[in-house]
Amino acid sequence: MAQRKPIVAGNWKMNGSVELVSEIGSAINECKNEQVDIIIFPPAPLLLKVVEFGISVGTQTVSEFNSGAFTGELSAELAKQLGATHTLVGHSERRIIFGESNESVADKFAKAQENGLIPILCVGETEQQRDAQETEMVVAEQINAVISKLGIAALLNSVLAYEPVWAIGTGKTATPEQAQAVHKFIRDMLSKQSEHVGDTLQILYGGSVNDKNSKSLFIQPDIDGGLIGGASLKADAFVSICNSALGNV
Numbered sequence: 001m002a003q004r005k006p007i008v009a010g011n012w013k014m015n016g017s018v019e020l021v022s023e024i025g026s027a028i029n030e031c032k033n034e035q036v037d038i039i040i041f042p043p044a045p046l047l048l049k050v051v052e053f054g055i056s057v058g059t060q061t062v063s064e065f066n067s068g069a070f071t072g073e074l075s076a077e078l079a080k081q082l083g084a085t086h087t088l089v090g091h092s093e094r095r096i097i098f099g100e101s102n103e104s105v106a107d108k109f110a111k112a113q114e115n116g117l118i119p120i121l122c123v124g125e126t127e128q129q130r131d132a133q134e135t136e137m138v139v140a141e142q143i144n145a146v147i148s149k150l151g152i153a154a155l156l157n158s159v160l161a162y163e164p165v166w167a168i169g170t171g172k173t174a175t176p177e178q179a180q181a182v183h184k185f186i187r188d189m190l191s192k193q194s195e196h197v198g199d200t201l202q203i204l205y206g207g208s209v210n211d212k213n214s215k216s217l218f219i220q221p222d223i224d225g226g227l228i229g230g231a232s233l234k235a236d237a238f239v240s241i242c243n244s245a246l247g248n249v
């Protein structure tokens with residue numbers, strides 16, 4: 001079985017400030033370790049500030065278009081020029097509030113890779129879908145939209161994040177067993193198409209991860225770290241979560 005390097009990613013959403021970059025940037029620089037990749041996804045106007053701290057940085061979404069007359073869109077090419085290494089695509093807030101479809105998410109995934117950014121594809125079911133036993137179907141459709149457009153090999157240069165919508169910002173974390181079951185489903189599904197992809201793809205869990213529950217989630221065999229929202233805005237909690245990915249808390 002492949003050794004997959006853990007990732008702890010902080011999605012600030014539309015929060016934070018120049019001051020918070022300094023506070024969290026210094027805290028991360030003190031706890032940095034080669035065994036775990038720490039990536040911050042600040043609001044786009046703060047991108048360069050994070051780069052100045054020498055911390056890996058990504059955007060929270062990216063345009064599916066190239067440059068041109070697309071007022072307000074976020075260019076993958078320019079994000080890369082400014083030092084971004086990653087971008088989230090298909091976060092549920094983008095899907096639900098801003099109407100992104102599986103197809104437009106696949107287009108964004110493609111545009112990110114074309115410009116040298118590593119996409120983190122976010123997938124996950126709503127509470128209603130979970131109650132209707134549709135979790136696996138929904139997650140499979142979200143992933144298959146990318147595979148149909150680009151082929152399974154495109155996933156080699158990407159990361160997946162399973163974020164059940166009902167767990168985001170609610171304090172209702174998936175139990176380690178619930179999260180592990182979906183991660184294993186995803187890995188098995190991918191392995192049927194490519195054993196190498198199934199084996200090597202990093203799959204992060206997101207949804208109310210905090211410094212109390214991160215360790216029990218991260219020790220699950222198919223969970224390779226986390227995508228953290230609220231707790232990534234607090235230096236102490238975020239550092240503690242990063243440490244728990246190292247297994248040293």
Ligand SMILES: O=C(CO)COP(=O)(O)O
Nearest residue numbers: 011168169207208229230
């Ligand atoms: O949406 C998330 C990360 O992308 C999770 O947010 P919370 O950690 O605040 O639940």
